[in-house]
Amino acid sequence: MTAPCHDQRMEKPWDCIVVGAGAAGLSAALVLGRARQRTLVVDAGGQSNLVAHGIGGLLGHDGRSPAKFYAAGRDELAAYPTVELRSGEVLGGERRDEGFVLELADGSREVARRVLLATGMDYRLPELPGVAERWGRSVFHCPFCHGWEVRDQALGVLDRGASGVRRALLVRAWSDDVTLLANGPAELDAEDVEQLRAAGVTVDERRVAELRGPNSTLTAVVFADGEERHCGGLLVPVTLHQRTTLAEQLGAAVADPNPLVVDALKVDSMFGTSVPGLFAAGDLSGQMQGVANAVAAGSSAAAMIVHDMMSEAHGLSPVG
Numbered sequence: 001m002t003a004p005c006h007d008q009r010m011e012k013p014w015d016c017i018v019v020g021a022g023a024a025g026l027s028a029a030l031v032l033g034r035a036r037q038r039t040l041v042v043d044a045g046g047q048s049n050l051v052a053h054g055i056g057g058l059l060g061h062d063g064r065s066p067a068k069f070y071a072a073g074r075d076e077l078a079a080y081p082t083v084e085l086r087s088g089e090v091l092g093g094e095r096r097d098e099g100f101v102l103e104l105a106d107g108s109r110e111v112a113r114r115v116l117l118a119t120g121m122d123y124r125l126p127e128l129p130g131v132a133e134r135w136g137r138s139v140f141h142c143p144f145c146h147g148w149e150v151r152d153q154a155l156g157v158l159d160r161g162a163s164g165v166r167r168a169l170l171v172r173a174w175s176d177d178v179t180l181l182a183n184g185p186a187e188l189d190a191e192d193v194e195q196l197r198a199a200g201v202t203v204d205e206r207r208v209a210e211l212r213g214p215n216s217t218l219t220a221v222v223f224a225d226g227e228e229r230h231c232g233g234l235l236v237p238v239t240l241h242q243r244t245t246l247a248e249q250l251g252a253a254v255a256d257p258n259p260l261v262v263d264a265l266k267v268d269s270m271f272g273t274s275v276p277g278l279f280a281a282g283d284l285s286g287q288m289q290g291v292a293n294a295v296a297a298g299s300s301a302a303a304m305i306v307h308d309m310m311s312e313a314h315g316l317s318p319v320g
């Protein structure tokens with residue numbers, strides 16, 4: 001009797017399984033496939049910027065819809081018989097002598113010599129009515145991604161203290177009309193107040209109750225006292241978290257938290273995690289967020305993986 005296809009695969013491990021097909025994972029799979037490495041890409045289809053109209057600041061694709069960008073990446077991979085792209089979710093896994101065994105949500109198990117985690121991060125938003133429906137449009141966390149689209153409008157920065165000062169001054173690049181919305185005491189010292197005043201940034205300490213405007217457009221911030229302030233774009237603070245426990249299950253160490261990224265994976269300059277054979281690229285490693293950075297990290301990580309495998313197989317001297 002012929003063994004099912006899945007069992008045949010279990011007998012022959014993939015050279016690499018890439019978990020996640022966002023910018024980092026797709027970019028890595030392209031480099032791995034072109035290096036003739038048998039590569040399985042498993043993706044749950046939840047890239048973090050899908051809600052945005054367009055990708056801001058990506059050379060060659062500036063303003064392109066994220067969905068179209070990822071579809072184009074998948075189309076390019078289809079030309080390479082070395083790469084299989086599968087919709088699904090990796091639920092868990094473990095390191096074994098010969099590499100890794102990953103468990104997929106459909107109940108299948110896949111074995112690989114190397115694993116690249118490119119699972120992105122969960123961007124957690126402030127709990128404020130009106131934020132979620134405008135997220136990635138008129139409400140955003142990164143002015144480099146979305147600032148151009150709201151340039152020269154009245155812009156708000158929801159924050160306080162030192163980070164509020166820093167972010168409000170940064171947003172001045174996109175508008176002369178910037179308000180620091182502290183949503184309570186602004187926690188500024190005399191130097192902060194003077195710096196903001198000199199930059200023409202207004203400080204408003206009233207409690208913010210909700211955002212107003214049709215659909216994903218923002219027209220005003222509404223305060224608890226019922227008054228409104230005209231606002232066409234709002235920068236909000238977010239925190240980034242691992243989406244799943246997969247990296248933890250595989251034993252990857254986490255870096256110290258910072259105010260933005262709570263549990264980034266520790267990676268070395270070769271994109272290796274603390275676990276031999278386990279690599280990571282993209283948002284989950286706490287690198288500066290952005291599609292260009294994720295593409296670059298995925299590409300570099302894939303090259304390091306190929307190098308690592310050729311070191312093991314043929315004694316190629318390690319990089320670095």
Ligand SMILES: Cc1cc2nc3c(=O)[nH]c(=O)nc-3n(C[C@H](O)[C@H](O)[C@H](O)COP(=O)(O)OP(=O)(O)OC[C@H]3O[C@@H](n4cnc5c(N)ncnc54)[C@H](O)[C@@H]3O)c2cc1C
Binds near residue numbers: 043281
């Ligand atoms: C709202 C928003 C707008 C943005 N706009 C811009 C912009 O305009 N320009 C810009 O340069 N950057 C922008 N960014 C940042 C940019 O989107 C990210 O830096 C980039 O997408 C990170 O790529 P990644 O491949 O690391 O992760 P992601 O793009 O998040 O992709 C990770 C993929 O892995 C999948 N996955 C996760 N866990 C599993 C699992 N266990 N099994 C299988 N698959 C899994 C996810 O479903 C997802 O498809 C924006 C971010 C947000 C949140």
